[in-house]
Amino acid sequence: MAEYKDLKARLDQGDTIIHDAAVSTELHSMGVPMDFVAWSGPSNYTHPSSIIQMHERQINSGADIITTNTWSTLRPTLERAGYGDFVREINARAVHLAQEARQRASVDRSIYVAGSLSSNITGRDPRTGEMGFQAFSSTPGVSAEELRDHYGEVTSIMAEAGVDFFIVEAMGRDNEARIIQAEAAKETGLxxxxxxxxxxxSNNSVMLGGQQNPTHVAEGKKYPGARNLRDDMTLSEAIREVIPVGPDVISIFHSRIENANRAVEVAIKEWSGPLMAYPDAGATDSLIKWRDLTKSNEESIEEYIDAAQNWVNQGVQIVGTCCGFGTEYIKPLREAIPAKV
Ligand SMILES: [Zn+2]
Incomplete structure (x- = not known):
């Protein structure tokens, strides 16, 4: 049984660790139906055997860490998608399915299960364009107190289900929400x-949040009643705000490779602990097109591997991929990067 203390020991001794490829877009590419509101979230309940298969693909491609399919499983998102009665079931199952895949995979290395926490409190229904809880990652219609409750709910479910640690996959410019997520996860003791x-x-500074700003995703937009979102926050400022919460690892994720290159440099300056990087393929259309197999990614596997090698050379210990880059991108990693930084 893999334990976090082993992973911690490996990080302390400078081992490189492979994180999985993007979970939701991998499921999408396997043909698992994506919910219009809650994306891949409900599939823990509706397509459990596909979830296990997806994790097995990740493990067989070399991932040391597999991530639970919980990026879209917060209560307001599931409620709006019609799965409000299944919040516990969907989040607990996500962990159990990852554990089952770990058990089934016959590899002679340790596999760790990371519990994904996201900022995806979406209410946008792309069929109607209607905004419920409003923007995707900016969570403007949700108060800090409500956020604490929602994250506290899923972190306690996932901790109880036996996740090894949490990974805050907070997209966007709402650093307050990111900190709330991290604090909720911390409270479990993991x-x-x-x-x-x-x-x-535009001024060549590395800024917090995404560049892609389709209006229907509305990242960074302000809505009536919005909490104070900082459109002008640099990545440096955001990392400095989070460090007092006590993160174990800082990651740069869901950013195009060229942006991630710059962001990694900033993270190295601001943080002396272990670093992680997992870029995305930059599909700029709506969520449901994040893994359109009729289109090829702009970045080839070789380009990604080059970037990953560079990050490892700079001291990044954990590498993987985010939206749009499938398991074929992480498969060559073990051969391509040194065992230690
Ligand atoms: Zn992503």
Whole structure:
């Protein structure tokens, strides 16, 4: 049985660790139906055997860490998708399915289960364009207190289900929400990895949040009643705000490779602990097109591997991929990167 203390020991001794490929887009590419509101979230309940298969694919492709399919399983999102009565079931199952895949996979290395926490409190229904809880990652219609409750609910379910640690996959510019997530995860007593996405702003500074801003995703937009979102926050400022919460690892994720390159440099300056990077393929259309197999990614596997090698050379210990980059991208990693930084 893999335990976090073993992973911690490996990180302390400088081992490189492979994180999985993007979970939801991998499921999408396997043909698992994506919910219009809650994306891949309900599939823990509706397509459990596909979830196990997806994790097995990740493990067989070399992932040391597999991530639970819980990026879209917060109560307001599931409620709006019609799964409000299944919040416990969907979140607990996500952990159990990952554990089952770990058990089934016959590999002679340790596999760790990371519990994904996201900022995806979506209410947008792309069929109607209607905004319920409003923007995707900016959570403007949700108060800090409500956020604490929602994250507290899922972190306690996942901790009880036996997740090894949490990974805060908070996209966007709402650093307050990111901190709330990290604090909720911390309260379980488990280790917490905290992620940031970033882009290079017009003044060439590395800014918090995504560059892609389709209006229907509305990231960074302000809505009536919104909490104070900082459109002008640099990645440096955001990382500095999060460090007092006590993250175990800081990650740069869900950013195009060229943005991630710059963001990694910033993270190295601001944080002396273990670093992680997992870029995305930058599909700029709506969520449901994140893994359109009729289109090829702009970045080839070789380009990704080059970038990953560079990050490892700079000291990034954990590498993997985010939306749009499938398991074929992580498969060559073990051969391509050194065993230690
Ligand atoms: Zn992503």
């Amino acid at each position: 280790p917490v990895w905290v992620g940031f996405n970033a882009h290079v702003g």
